[in-house]
Structure formats: C-alpha cells, structure tokens
Amino acid sequence: MPSTKQECLAQMHDAFAEFDAVLAKLPRDRLTEPDAVGIWSIRDLLAHFANYERYVAAEIMGTLTGQPPSNQDRYGRDDAPTAADEANDDTTNAWVVAWARRRTLESVLTDYAEAHYRLVRAVEECSEADLDGAGRFPWINDSRTLAEVLPNQCWQHHREHLPDVVRWRETLR
Numbered sequence: 001m002p003s004t005k006q007e008c009l010a011q012m013h014d015a016f017a018e019f020d021a022v023l024a025k026l027p028r029d030r031l032t033e034p035d036a037v038g039i040w041s042i043r044d045l046l047a048h049f050a051n052y053e054r055y056v057a058a059e060i061m062g063t064l065t066g067q068p069p070s071n072q073d074r075y076g077r078d079d080a081p082t083a084a085d086e087a088n089d090d091t092t093n094a095w096v097v098a099w100a101r102r103r104t105l106e107s108v109l110t111d112y113a114e115a116h117y118r119l120v121r122a123v124e125e126c127s128e129a130d131l132d133g134a135g136r137f138p139w140i141n142d143s144r145t146l147a148e149v150l151p152n153q154c155w156q157h158h159r160e161h162l163p164d165v166v167r168w169r170e171t172l173r
Contacts, residue, residue, distance in 0.1 A: 004131045004147050008123055015155035016116055022165055027172065031105055036168040037161055040097065043108050045161055047100030048093055050076065050108070050115035056153045057118035059139040060146070064125055076111055119154060 023042070031042040040048070054076055058069035071080045077099065085095040100108050123131075130136055131147040140149055151157075 003128055005123065005126060005128055008131065008147060008150055009120065011151070011155040012116075012120055012123065015158040019158040019162055019165075022162060022169065026165075026169055028105070030172065037164045042165065042168075043105050044097045044100055045165070046112040047096050047103075047108050049157065049161075050111040051092075051096040052153050052157060053119040054111070054115035056150070057115065057122040059137065060119075060122040060126065063137050063139070064122075064130070076115070116154075123150070 023046075026042060030036075034041050036042050037045045055074050058073035061067075062069040062073070071078055074080070081092060081095045085091050126146065131150075132145050134143050134145050137146055137149075140146065
C-alpha cells in the first residue's frame with residue numbers, strides 16, 4: 001500500500017502532467033486572451049496556480065527548516081499583499097492576476113513550472129508524520145493535516161480548472 005507521501009507525490013505528478021498535456025496543445029499566441037477561464041486568460045490561470053503552489057511550498061519549507069520564508073519565497077516578488085488584497089480568495093486572486101498581466105507570458109510559464117516543482121520538492125522533504133500530523137504546520141489555520149490541504153492547493157486545483165481550459169480549447173477550432 002502506498003504511503004501518504006507517495007500518494008501525494010503521484011497525484012501531484014499526474015495532475016500536472018494532465019494539465020501540461022492540454023496546455024501544450026494550446027496556441028501560444030492565444031494564452032493571454034481574456035475569457036478563456038471565466039474572465040481570465042490562460043496566463044492568468046497559470047499565475048493563479050503558481051501563487052498557490054509557491055506559497056504552500058514556502059510555508060512547508062519554512063516550517064521544516066525553521067527559517068521564515070521571504071516575500072520572494074511566498075509570492076515570487078518583493079512586496080506582499082495588503083490586508084485588503086488578502087481579504088478573501090477573490091481579492092487575493094485579483095492581486096496575483098494584476099501582477100501577472102504586467103509580466104511576459106514566458107515569465108509566467110516559467111513561474112508556473114518552478115512553483116510546482118518547488119512544491120514537489122517541499123513534499124519530498126516531508127516525513128509521513130509531517131503530512132499526517134494535525135497542527136504540524138502553523139500556517140494551516142484549522143485542524144487539517146498537510147495531506148488534507150495539499151489536494152486543493154495542487155492536484156484537485158489543476159483538475160478543477162482543466163475542464164474550462166478544454167472547453168476553451170474547443171472554441172478555438
């Protein structure tokens with residue numbers, strides 16, 4: 001029977017590969033067009049994924065090493081969101097997407113991949129007790145374990161948005 005860690009890493013790998021396979025079939029020159037996923041472009045969505053995964057990776061590594069993560073570690077930039085930016089998921093997403101829209105597509109694509117691989121490396125550094133221990137990670141503000149938080153921050157998150165991306169791709173034909 002696979003361990004929690006093995007299951008998490010397998011899910012992370014599989015969901016990223018599934019999403020990446022669809023991403024590879026999208027015309028690169030259309031990835032910045034709005035309204036691909038709701039009002040977002042594919043670039044916006046990738047920045048959204050990168051933000052979640054980068055933040056979680058930074059917090060995991062900060063806890064494991066005892067070194068608080070920097071804004072660069074958490075957000076991929078020197079500044080941090082304001083309290084208003086972090087008021088809820090919508091305002092946080094707006095903060096992330098506004099910044100992504102000032103960046104090149106290539107830089108967002110790089111961040112998307114790097115953030116994912118940082119999260120994979122962070123999970124690889126975890127023990128089974130880290131993944132299954134409620135209260136192990138102070139940034140998780142409730143009684144959930146890291147293993148319970150990871151799906152929504154990674155593989156379920158990719159799979160949640162994948163049908164929208166596939167539908168958008170179908171409109172391009």
